[in-house]
Amino acid sequence: MTAGPVLELDAVTKRYPAQPPVIALDEVSFEVARGELVAIVGPSGSGKSTLLHVMGTLDRPSEGTVRISGFDVSQLNDRELAGLRATEIGFIFQQFFLAEHASALENVGDGLLYTGAPAAVRHAAAAEALDSVGLAQRARFRPPQLSGGERQRVAIARALVGHPAIILADEPTGNLDSATGKTILDLLDELNRAGATILVITHDHEIADRMPRQVELRDGRIVADSGVAPSGQMMRAAREPLVR
Amino acid sequence: MSASDDHPAAVAALTAHPNGGPAVGHLRSADMLRIASIGLRTRRVRAALSALGIAIGVAAIVAVLGLSASSSANLLTEISRLGTNLLEVTNGQTLFGQTAELPEAAPAMIRRIGPVESVASTGSTSASVYRSRLIPAINTNGLSVDAASTGLPGVVGSHVIAGSYLNAATETEPVAVLGWQAAQLLGIDRIYPGERIWLGGTWFYVAGILSAATLAPEIDSSVLVGFTAAERYLGFDGHPTTIYLRAQNNAVNAVHNVLAATADPETPSNVDVSNPSAALQARADAQSALNGLFLGLGAVSLLVGAVGVANIMVISVLERRSEIGLRRALGATRGHIRAQFLSEAVLLSLVGGAVGIGLGVIATAIYASAKHEPVVIPASAWAGGLGAAIAIGAIAGLLPALRAARLSPTDALRTV
Ligand SMILES: Nc1ncnc2c1ncn2[C@@H]1O[C@H](COP(=O)(O)OP(=O)(O)OP(=O)(O)O)[C@@H](O)[C@H]1O
Ligand SMILES: [Mg+2]
Numbered sequence: 173m174t175a176g177p178v179l180e181l182d183a184v185t186k187r188y189p190a191q192p193p194v195i196a197l198d199e200v201s202f203e204v205a206r207g208e209l210v211a212i213v214g215p216s217g218s219g220k221s222t223l224l225h226v227m228g229t230l231d232r233p234s235e236g237t238v239r240i241s242g243f244d245v246s247q248l249n250d251r252e253l254a255g256l257r258a259t260e261i262g263f264i265f266q267q268f269f270l271a272e273h274a275s276a277l278e279n280v281g282d283g284l285l286y287t288g289a290p291a292a293v294r295h296a297a298a299a300e301a302l303d304s305v306g307l308a309q310r311a312r313f314r315p316p317q318l319s320g321g322e323r324q325r326v327a328i329a330r331a332l333v334g335h336p337a338i339i340l341a342d343e344p345t346g347n348l349d350s351a352t353g354k355t356i357l358d359l360l361d362e363l364n365r366a367g368a369t370i371l372v373i374t375h376d377h378e379i380a381d382r383m384p385r386q387v388e389l390r391d392g393r394i395v396a397d398s399g400v401a402p403s404g405q406m407m408r409a410a411r412e413p414l415v416r
Numbered sequence: 417m418s419a420s421d422d423h424p425a426a427v428a429a430l431t432a433h434p435n436g437g438p439a440v441g442h443l444r445s446a447d448m449l450r451i452a453s454i455g456l457r458t459r460r461v462r463a464a465l466s467a468l469g470i471a472i473g474v475a476a477i478v479a480v481l482g483l484s485a486s487s488s489a490n491l492l493t494e495i496s497r498l499g500t501n502l503l504e505v506t507n508g509q510t511l512f513g514q515t516a517e518l519p520e521a522a523p524a525m526i527r528r529i530g531p532v533e534s535v536a537s538t539g540s541t542s543a544s545v546y547r548s549r550l551i552p553a554i555n556t557n558g559l560s561v562d563a564a565s566t567g568l569p570g571v572v573g574s575h576v577i578a579g580s581y582l583n584a585a586t587e588t589e590p591v592a593v594l595g596w597q598a599a600q601l602l603g604i605d606r607i608y609p610g611e612r613i614w615l616g617g618t619w620f621y622v623a624g625i626l627s628a629a630t631l632a633p634e635i636d637s638s639v640l641v642g643f644t645a646a647e648r649y650l651g652f653d654g655h656p657t658t659i660y661l662r663a664q665n666n667a668v669n670a671v672h673n674v675l676a677a678t679a680d681p682e683t684p685s686n687v688d689v690s691n692p693s694a695a696l697q698a699r700a701d702a703q704s705a706l707n708g709l710f711l712g713l714g715a716v717s718l719l720v721g722a723v724g725v726a727n728i729m730v731i732s733v734l735e736r737r738s739e740i741g742l743r744r745a746l747g748a749t750r751g752h753i754r755a756q757f758l759s760e761a762v763l764l765s766l767v768g769g770a771v772g773i774g775l776g777v778i779a780t781a782i783y784a785s786a787k788h789e790p791v792v793i794p795a796s797a798w799a800g801g802l803g804a805a806i807a808i809g810a811i812a813g814l815l816p817a818l819r820a821a822r823l824s825p826t827d828a829l830r831t832v
Binding site for chain 1: 745750826
């Protein structure tokens with residue numbers, strides 16, 4: 173089976189209507205192959221969150237093409253995009269966004285809520301995902317009873333519970349101290365080695381430098397991409413950015 | 417690629433392409449019910465307070481419908497027990513505004529009308545009545561003294577609850593029978609041999625006490641003596657003031673039409689004719705007019721409750737923007753979000769409606785059993801209460817739910 177890129181962006185532009193119009197993304201093109209761990213790094217306001225929303229089909233680009241698992245996003249209606257998010261994309265946010273009244277297990281199970289999977293299947297998958305982030309012992313805990321790092325690990329388990337084609341993380345360590353942040357980055361590394369495709373957005377070059385590939389964004393434009401090899405093959409070894 | 421072994425879902429989606437699109441997001445109805453109840457479960461006090469208006473409104477409506485069903489069930493059996501064929505002839509006013517007099521022969525004339533089954537009459541006297549002769553004469557007590565014919569209880573639908581009524585023998589003697597209110601006011605609740613009251617300057621023996629005369633309540637506060645005795649001891653002139661008669665059921669209107677002319681052939685305009693059971697019916701109607709008022713109050717309370725639910729839903733949508741954004745990111749469609757908040761509003765007012773029905777039934781049961789009426793909760797009351805609650809929840813929740821669904825996921829996620 174020939175597997176194309178998990179994620180393809182081709183000349184993606186995102187304009188926000190304002191006076192004057194804000195060009196948050198300006199002809200952004202890049203690909204993410206299966207199994208990659210990519211950092212998108214850039215200063216505040218460079219368009220990182222906008223890019224994540226466009227890649228995650230939460231927003232449509234003004235121009236250009238986005239493909240996820242081969243699906244051209246512009247060809248899909250809102251309900252199909254929702255289905256794509258339910259099955260193909262996992263999100264991790266800076267603010268965790270966990271339901272406070274629900275247990276860690278239920279929060280993780282919610283990652284499969286909109287796939288229509290029966291409760292028993294969701295619970296089994298959630299227990300497995302919690303185990304893979306090292307929180308099997310905390311399944312019955314509710315978020316207020318967990319530390320910040322543990323909460324983010326619950327959110328990570330929720331993102332990967334459905335085995336999505338790609339996991340998109342927006343500043344996953346932004347609300348954590350640096351030591352806890354490091355354990356989260358170690359976890360993402362470990363999950364990537366186990367096969368997950370992960371794209372991490374950060375403003376922190378130190379974090380980006382840990383990743384096998386860095387894409388640097390400035391004023392809505394890609395100014396450097398360490399991972400694009402001439403053959404189009406990913407280069408896990410290339411840790412030096414092209415432009416610094 | 418080694419990764420594909422760990423990503424069966426992704427592989428399945430990839431192999432499905434390009435023949436068809438991806439699977440469309442799907443939410444099980446049990447899960448929908450569960451997430452619709454999140455707001456209620458996590459903010460109980462708020463939910464209880466916002467459902468209160470609807471609970472009160474539904475309780476008012478159920479109680480009003482229940483109470484009126486109970487009392488009208490009671491009234492209907494009462495009316496059919498008493499019969500609807502009683503007619504009442506009273507002396508009216510002359511052209512010059514003076515109190516008219518019925519001819520002495522009027523009862524006998526009326527008895528001669530074909531479809532008339534029975535006739536009785538009373539005539540008011542100016543005598544006063546006291547428990548003893550020591551009470552000063554100025555101290556009137558609101559009781560009237562009337563001459564009454566011997567068939568009166570049977571015609572008006574009353575009976576003696578103690579002692580006996582006037583008969584051919586006692587009708588001519590200083591003997592009195594008390595209406596139930598008169599007995600209460602005189603402090604007489606049992607009949608002792610030799611019991612007397614001071615009536616128009618003479619001692620009268622008390623022979624009996626009558627039960628409530630629902631169709632002729634004026635008798636309840638009367639002290640009744642025989643026509644002959646009234647003329648002999650109280651200076652009564654013998655003219656009746658009220659004539660009660662029963663007509664055949666199918667001829668009530670026909671008899672009604674000829675009564676005035678029969679009672680007073682010379683000046684029929686001096687005669688008033690009425691149908692007491694029709695008046696009772698009118699009282700029941702007046703009661704339902706009062707019900708209309710309470711139903712209106714219930715409706716206003718429901719409206720207030722609806723505004724409360726809408727208000728709480730608007731706040732809930734504002735507060736839960738990030739939850740909405742997260743759900744969209746997890747694969748919820750706009751329809752899922754809309755259905756979630758709409759169901760939450762309906763659930764909220766359903767809880768209010770159910771509590772309201774409970775309160776309404778309890779209020780009806782307490783009130784009706786205190787009045788010894790049957791407890792009747794018409795199906796329309798609780799079905800209407802539940803239906804109103806669902807409708808209100810749907811209407812109140814519609815706009816907030818539409819707003820929640822319209823919220824763009826990026827805007828929802830950016831807010832923190
Ligand atoms: N809804 C919007 N309307 C208008 N402009 C917007 C909107 N959303 C974002 N922008 C603009 O787009 C640009 C990129 O925003 P974005 O949030 O993607 O930046 P970012 O790289 O994530 O920044 P940060 O590191 O601070 O999160 C900014 O200049 C921002 O002001
Ligand atoms: Mg951002």
